Amino acid sequence: MSVEQAVKNSVAAEAVKEEKLSVSEKLSELFNLIQKSAQSLDSRYVLKVFRELTPIRSQLTADDLITTIESIYPQSHEHKSYLIATLEPFTQTDAMDISDDVKTSEELLPESDLLAHLLVQIYLHDKKDLKKLDLFNQKCILALKLYNKRTLDHIVAKIWFYVFRAKEQLKDLITIRTDLLAALRTATLRHDIETRASTITLILRSYLLTNDINQAYNLVEKTEFPEEASNSVVARYYYYLARIQTIQLDYSSAHECAITAIRKCPQTKSAYGFLQVSTKLNILIQLLTGEIPELSTFRDPVLEKSLLPYLAVTRAVRLGDLNIFSKALEEYGSSLKKDNNYNLVLRLRQNVIKTGIRIISLSYKKISLKDICIKLHLDGELSAEYIVSKAIKDGVVEATINHKEGYMQSKELLDVYSTKAPQSEFDRRVKFCMSLNNDSVKAMRYPMSTNRVDSKADLEAREREQELLQYLQDDDFF
Amino acid sequence: MSLEELTTKLTAYFNADDYDSCSKILPLIKIELIKNNLLIPSLTTKKNPNDLIITRSILEIGALVSINLLNLKDFSNYITQLKTFYDLVNILPESQNKNKLLSLYLLLLLTQGDLALFHIELERFNNFGLSVDELERDEFLSIPIKFEKWIIDGSFNKVYELLSSKHNFPCKEFNLFEKDLLDSIRLTIATNIESGYPSLPLENLKLLLFLKNLSDVNYYIDQMNWTVENGIIYFNNNLNDLDDEIKDEKLIVKNSLGYAKEMESII
Numbered sequence: 078m079s080v081e082q083a084v085k086n087s088v089a090a091e092a093v094k095e096e097k098l099s100v101s102e103k104l105s106e107l108f109n110l111i112q113k114s115a116q117s118l119d120s121r122y123v124l125k126v127f128r129e130l131t132p133i134r135s136q137l138t139a140d141d142l143i144t145t146i147e148s149i150y151p152q153s154h155e156h157k158s159y160l161i162a163t164l165e166p167f168t169q170t171d172a173m174d175i176s177d178d179v180k181t182s183e184e185l186l187p188e189s190d191l192l193a194h195l196l197v198q199i200y201l202h203d204k205k206d207l208k209k210l211d212l213f214n215q216k217c218i219l220a221l222k223l224y225n226k227r228t229l230d231h232i233v234a235k236i237w238f239y240v241f242r243a244k245e246q247l248k249d250l251i252t253i254r255t256d257l258l259a260a261l262r263t264a265t266l267r268h269d270i271e272t273r274a275s276t277i278t279l280i281l282r283s284y285l286l287t288n289d290i291n292q293a294y295n296l297v298e299k300t301e302f303p304e305e306a307s308n309s310v311v312a313r314y315y316y317y318l319a320r321i322q323t324i325q326l327d328y329s330s331a332h333e334c335a336i337t338a339i340r341k342c343p344q345t346k347s348a349y350g351f352l353q354v355s356t357k358l359n360i361l362i363q364l365l366t367g368e369i370p371e372l373s374t375f376r377d378p379v380l381e382k383s384l385l386p387y388l389a390v391t392r393a394v395r396l397g398d399l400n401i402f403s404k405a406l407e408e409y410g411s412s413l414k415k416d417n418n419y420n421l422v423l424r425l426r427q428n429v430i431k432t433g434i435r436i437i438s439l440s441y442k443k444i445s446l447k448d449i450c451i452k453l454h455l456d457g458e459l460s461a462e463y464i465v466s467k468a469i470k471d472g473v474v475e476a477t478i479n480h481k482e483g484y485m486q487s488k489e490l491l492d493v494y495s496t497k498a499p500q501s502e503f504d505r506r507v508k509f510c511m512s513l514n515n516d517s518v519k520a521m522r523y524p525m526s527t528n529r530v531d532s533k534a535d536l537e538a539r540e541r542e543q544e545l546l547q548y549l550q551d552d553d554f555f
Numbered sequence: 556m557s558l559e560e561l562t563t564k565l566t567a568y569f570n571a572d573d574y575d576s577c578s579k580i581l582p583l584i585k586i587e588l589i590k591n592n593l594l595i596p597s598l599t600t601k602k603n604p605n606d607l608i609i610t611r612s613i614l615e616i617g618a619l620v621s622i623n624l625l626n627l628k629d630f631s632n633y634i635t636q637l638k639t640f641y642d643l644v645n646i647l648p649e650s651q652n653k654n655k656l657l658s659l660y661l662l663l664l665l666t667q668g669d670l671a672l673f674h675i676e677l678e679r680f681n682n683f684g685l686s687v688d689e690l691e692r693d694e695f696l697s698i699p700i701k702f703e704k705w706i707i708d709g710s711f712n713k714v715y716e717l718l719s720s721k722h723n724f725p726c727k728e729f730n731l732f733e734k735d736l737l738d739s740i741r742l743t744i745a746t747n748i749e750s751g752y753p754s755l756p757l758e759n760l761k762l763l764l765f766l767k768n769l770s771d772v773n774y775y776i777d778q779m780n781w782t783v784e785n786g787i788i789y790f791n792n793n794l795n796d797l798d799d800e801i802k803d804e805k806l807i808v809k810n811s812l813g814y815a816k817e818m819e820s821i822i
Contacts, residue, residue, distance in 0.1 A: 287682060288678045288679050288680075288681045288682050289679070290675040290678050290679075291672070291675050294675075324671075324674050324675060324678055325671035325674065325675065326670055326671055326674060327671070414686060417681070419686045419687075419688075420674075420677065420678065420681075420686055420687045423686075423687045423688055426704075427704065427707050427708050430708060457712070459712050460710050460712055460713070462763075463709045463710060463711045463712060463744070463747070463763075464708060464709040464710060465709075465751065466709065466744075466747040466748055466750075466751035466752070467708070467709025467747050468709065469747070469750050469751040470746060470747040470750045470751065476751075477751065477752060477753055478751050478752050479752075479753075480752060480755050480756070480759050481756070497803070500807070500810075504810050507814055511814075511817045514821060
């Protein structure tokens with residue numbers, strides 16, 4: 078049976094349902110798109126499906142889903158029975174007209190099959206019936222193993238997301254790891270970029286939620302993350318990376334990763350949560366490296382409210398006052414704990430002293446150790462001496478200590494423009510712009526023009542390309 | 556010998572502080588444990604909690620024995636094995652030795668200067684619902700945490716004071732780390748001094764490194780390659796200030812040519 082016929086059938090089914098709800102119409106529209114992607118072996122249509130799914134997601138009902146599944150699956154398909162059985166408890170109308178054989182198609186594309194699974198997952202997830210979702214997920218994992226087609230990648234990645242999501246909500250983070258690791262291995266062997274990226278982030282999340290930082294770090298070390306995956310997954314990966322590195326005290330790399338995560342974060346409303354979390358982490362990293370974040374960061378209307386505790390902490394660090402710091406900790410401790418950032422904030426206590434020394438060295442050319450002691454509430458000149466020498470070693474201040482006379486003397490500020498630094502910075506930025514330009518050129522698409530004279534030649538070329546693609550797909554060249 | 560006999564023997568030796576005999580029995584016990592599939596608990600093997608508790612206490616004894624014999628590698632191995640037992644919070648009651656052993660392990664990480672792993676271990680306590688400032692209230696765990704803070708701060712004199720007032724620790728094993736920890740902070744201090752001071756009299760260096768006699772001071776001077784003149788040490792670290800100046804014309808030319816090539820490909 079040809080694909081065309083399947084299309085015809087679904088078109089016919091659509092025609093029958095004309096008077097029905099618009100949601101189920103839209104759903105079958107999605108399945109048409111999926112078929113198109115299967116025919117043209119172009120996964121762009123799958124992305125379009127996801128885009129169109131977002132607005133109707135909240136309107137999905139079990140009835141719509143069942144009608145759609147009925148029309149898509151052949152009568153005796155084994156997946157059909159459990160898909161419908163899962164949805165049945167949610168139906169509103171009892172008298173479902175499901176005996177109508179005309180609607181059902183006879184052949185099922187793997188793409189449609191998995192999309193149906195995904196839709197049911199999304200439905201169960203939005204209904205917050207996690208136990209059922211978890212049960213259903215086991216069937217999904219089995220279904221995933223049946224297919225190996227590159228046009229499925231995006232759907233498979235999403236299905237794994239919901240599989241893990243259910244486990245996370247049920248607080249069962251460890252048992253799923255075996256399945257995820259197996260999926261990662263399969264995806265890597267098949268060059269399935271989307272699933273690979275998605276499973277890596279999910280496994281990292283699972284490790285981080287149980288505080289197995291070492292395991293997470295090992296995973297990062299041993300795997301290669303596909304940078305060309307969807308932006309939202311890449312952003313998530315960088316966020317986790319930043320977290321791992323912060324805990325390992327590697328603040329400068331962590332800072333870079335956090336910035337990348339914020340920049341790659343999607344600009345939609347639903348990503349605000351991620352933006353908040355990663356901005357919080359970034360603020361802490363900045364403070365830990367001794368920088369003071371810009372005030373405008375805290376004024377962003379989307380973030381302002383959630384960043385309040387961090388603003389208080391930043392103020393304390395900026396003033397270099399331990400008393401204010403303890404007060405901020407007392408007031409906002411619980412919300413910091415909720416963000417899982419409390420331990421990092423506690424590390425800042427040391428930075429309060431560092432910032433204090435830095436401010437002193439900037440304002441005084443020469444100051445006795447005793448005065449430093451008094452200003453920073455330290456308990457002895459000897460303490461001050463050790464602390465200052467540590468600060469010099471760490472590069473917090475540019476100064477020397479005169480032990481005999483007991484003072485710290487700041488070094489003359491070096492003129493940056495007499496060094497190589499501006500040049501290398503300029504070079505770095507030019508290179509970045511160049512590669513951005515090159516990447517954009519590479520990413521552009523050149524669709525075949527429809528009204529060109531030699532459209533026939535085009536068509537032939539297209540057919541040849543199709544054949545080649547088909548061949549590649551069938552033989553699984555990868 | 557059966558597992559029970561071996562275990563009773565082990566506890567007898569351990570209570571008598573006969574660590575050498577303990578270390579001879581321990582490998583035999585481990586083999587028995589592996590035979591009974593008890594050494595590594597997993598989610599799939601459902602074992603009797605009592606058996607697991609006994610295995611846990613055997614491993615704890617093993618850890619204490621190896622630390623007392625200053626066998627640090629074995630100690631780390633025991634801790635790694637014990638961690639899987641400590642994670643079974645739902646099945647087993649908490650061990651009394653847990654915080655003691657883990658704080659010893661944290662101290663070991665400090666002496667090895669592995670601060671990254673130190674913090675990773677601290678994060679793991681979140682699994683038991685404990686944040687760092689709650690850990691500071693624990694009599695055992697407060698010690699490594701305090702040390703780490705002081706080391707990061709640079710308050711080395713406080714570390715020294717606490718280490719030299721030996722009898723303050725809640726258990727004797729903490730004293731085993733005194734020498735190693737002091738050595739490791741002395742090295743840190745020495746590198747700090749090198750970058751912080753232009754010169755320093757010998758007497759003061761002795762004081763800053765908490766050393767008692769001059770021969771020890773000379774050991775550090777040799778190790779750090781410092782020069783001494785008339786009882787004053789000079790640190791030769793001010794040489795590389797002007798090295799950063801632009802000298803590399805070739806690099807500038809190379810960069811500019813690269814930019815030109817890219818520009819041309821765009822136009």
